Amino acid sequence: MFSGQWLTKEEIPSYIDKSLLKQHPGFLKRQCQRCGNTKRHKLAKFPHASCQRKKCLYCRNCIQMGRVTSCAPLYEMPSSHQLPATGTLRWTGTLTRHQQLAADEISRTVTTSGTLLVHAVCGAGKTEMIFPGIEQALVEGKRVCIATPRADVVRELRPRIEAAFPDVPVAALYGGHAKQSTYTPIVLSTTHQLYRYKQAFDVLIIDEVDAFPFHKDASLQWASVQAATTTAAIIYLTATPRKKQKRLPKVFVPVRYHGHPLPVPTFHLFHKIKTKLPPIEKTDRQLLLFAPTITRAEEIAEELHIPYVHSDSPEREELIEKFRRQHIPTLVTTTILERGVTFPSVDVYVIDAGHEVFDEAALVQIAGRAGRSAEDPTGDVRFYMEGKTDAMVEARDAIKRMNKRGYTP
Amino acid sequence: MKCIYCFQPIHPKTDWSNVLRPAIDSRLCEDCHNGFEKIDQGCPRCCNPRYQKICPDCDRESPLLSNTSFLHYNEFAKEWITRWKYRGDYELLTSMSAFLPTFVRGKGVPVPLSEERLDERGFNQAEAISRLLMKKTHLCFGRTHSEKQSKKTKRERLDAPNPFYATTKVQGHILLIDDIYTTGTTMKQAAAVLKENGATSVRGLTLFHS
Numbered sequence: 001m002f003s004g005q006w007l008t009k010e011e012i013p014s015y016i017d018k019s020l021l022k023q024h025p026g027f028l029k030r031q032c033q034r035c036g037n038t039k040r041h042k043l044a045k046f047p048h049a050s051c052q053r054k055k056c057l058y059c060r061n062c063i064q065m066g067r068v069t070s071c072a073p074l075y076e077m078p079s080s081h082q083l084p085a086t087g088t089l090r091w092t093g094t095l096t097r098h099q100q101l102a103a104d105e106i107s108r109t110v111t112t113s114g115t116l117l118v119h120a121v122c123g124a125g126k127t128e129m130i131f132p133g134i135e136q137a138l139v140e141g142k143r144v145c146i147a148t149p150r151a152d153v154v155r156e157l158r159p160r161i162e163a164a165f166p167d168v169p170v171a172a173l174y175g176g177h178a179k180q181s182t183y184t185p186i187v188l189s190t191t192h193q194l195y196r197y198k199q200a201f202d203v204l205i206i207d208e209v210d211a212f213p214f215h216k217d218a219s220l221q222w223a224s225v226q227a228a229t230t231t232a233a234i235i236y237l238t239a240t241p242r243k244k245q246k247r248l249p250k251v252f253v254p255v256r257y258h259g260h261p262l263p264v265p266t267f268h269l270f271h272k273i274k275t276k277l278p279p280i281e282k283t284d285r286q287l288l289l290f291a292p293t294i295t296r297a298e299e300i301a302e303e304l305h306i307p308y309v310h311s312d313s314p315e316r317e318e319l320i321e322k323f324r325r326q327h328i329p330t331l332v333t334t335t336i337l338e339r340g341v342t343f344p345s346v347d348v349y350v351i352d353a354g355h356e357v358f359d360e361a362a363l364v365q366i367a368g369r370a371g372r373s374a375e376d377p378t379g380d381v382r383f384y385m386e387g388k389t390d391a392m393v394e395a396r397d398a399i400k401r402m403n404k405r406g407y408t409p
Numbered sequence: 410m411k412c413i414y415c416f417q418p419i420h421p422k423t424d425w426s427n428v429l430r431p432a433i434d435s436r437l438c439e440d441c442h443n444g445f446e447k448i449d450q451g452c453p454r455c456c457n458p459r460y461q462k463i464c465p466d467c468d469r470e471s472p473l474l475s476n477t478s479f480l481h482y483n484e485f486a487k488e489w490i491t492r493w494k495y496r497g498d499y500e501l502l503t504s505m506s507a508f509l510p511t512f513v514r515g516k517g518v519p520v521p522l523s524e525e526r527l528d529e530r531g532f533n534q535a536e537a538i539s540r541l542l543m544k545k546t547h548l549c550f551g552r553t554h555s556e557k558q559s560k561k562t563k564r565e566r567l568d569a570p571n572p573f574y575a576t577t578k579v580q581g582h583i584l585l586i587d588d589i590y591t592t593g594t595t596m597k598q599a600a601a602v603l604k605e606n607g608a609t610s611v612r613g614l615t616l617f618h619s
Contacts, residue, residue, distance in 0.1 A: 010529065041411045041413075041416070042416065044498075044499065044500035045500075046499030046500065046531070046532060047499075047532060048531050048532065049527045049528065049530075049531055049532055049533070050528055050531055058497070058499070060498055060500060063492065063496045063497065063498050064492075064496060066496075067496065067497040067498075067531070069531075
């Protein structure tokens, strides 16, 4: 049930004999052994009643999953490996030539337990490319985890994976839905939930590896290393690799699955001092408006009388689902929808594209939301701005470069 | 400096009120600070924010003379309490110093926890508050193990037998300290036990009032 998980003393159910489990110290050299946190403002001391010490060190970074203290050990549930799963891939689509190349490379990495970075443009069909690799892992009796920094991406991945592998039990873990009740060969999870695992996965696929907060948070990267076994295959997927990640063995997919080029963003000037909002014309496509901050999103939504979503909005899942089913024509969002989500046919406008939250990677990802379906492979991507920033120019150049690489033989 | 609750950096503002003397440091960022609501006016005896006059609960004779609470138990406070008390993030309590008075009268007596609960939680939340308020805390009575108050209904709370028992004699004016005042049952039961053991008067102090 807890196969391959870290457990604190309080979490262990009474029917499990504690003395049989492998114990690890909670802290080594002021570093939390579950999340790798060493930051001073995320560590604190308290008078612990159980150990009678006046100053017992504990970790505030991963406290949502139970308190790790310096006085109590962390228990490691051994990873129980079951027989190779009988379920097979039921996905019937075909991969394009470029996808097939990447998929072969992924399968090879799974068998040889290597590391691989898959650099595929937005809308290249990354999820489909990993299907053969997952099947390969299941046949070999390996446990697979697909982790991503965004909960929305987990929610979107789940039905697709379940449809592709209907006989294999799948667990989806994200904040609020984090309890794994039975052993499953496939685990979908946010990178935060990887804190719970210790030496659990033989294949770890990290989707959108460059996304906030994963690429900046050292403790999340520590967690991903801890969650995989020492001989695990680690596969990173992204459309916008950071400099540090470019050194890894890499496979590049420059074309979208439908073969059409990426829509190139256009720049439009508008002055906030004159008008609050740029003129927004109605087209027959749905419109996704990106705002830099929650307050700005709220402002735009009020001005146009349309709904908006942000990371704390209560009806976030519901609104995104409605937008996906085309019940809502226009939606305002913060950067939460910048990546990993697919809407069939949308135009994308970025308001205040010069804001610092829109860095090059974010803008490339946002532009990649348009024209994702084969029926409507184009889309209007507009950056509304008060002045060009380096990020905007670099994003446009990167998109042009990728188009060039994909369409010149 | 980082906010103790959301870990975002705090940008302190400088204006005429703090140019000479630093403002009281709450260790919370502005957004988190504004998440809490202060109780401005409430029942004069128990600080119940839903009433302006004496509330029906306080009309009856009770061993608890009065109670002071400082904050509304709103959604933000609920999340804060979950992390502090149930997850056990002890350090969070220092963020409360901005809402609490610097000086209180009376002998501080925290409401005790049963030994089982103390072992599970690792610390007594009431004792933590009293340590924040004053130097000396008096531990003079104990508690038998029962279901958490927060899991019971009002009827069940009132019908339950008094879980407190005295261990030593007390005297003088007592300030009974706890984290949340909901129906007041816990406070009143504890006050009754303290009175039987020689307390002259018992007043209450809690962080939140729901």
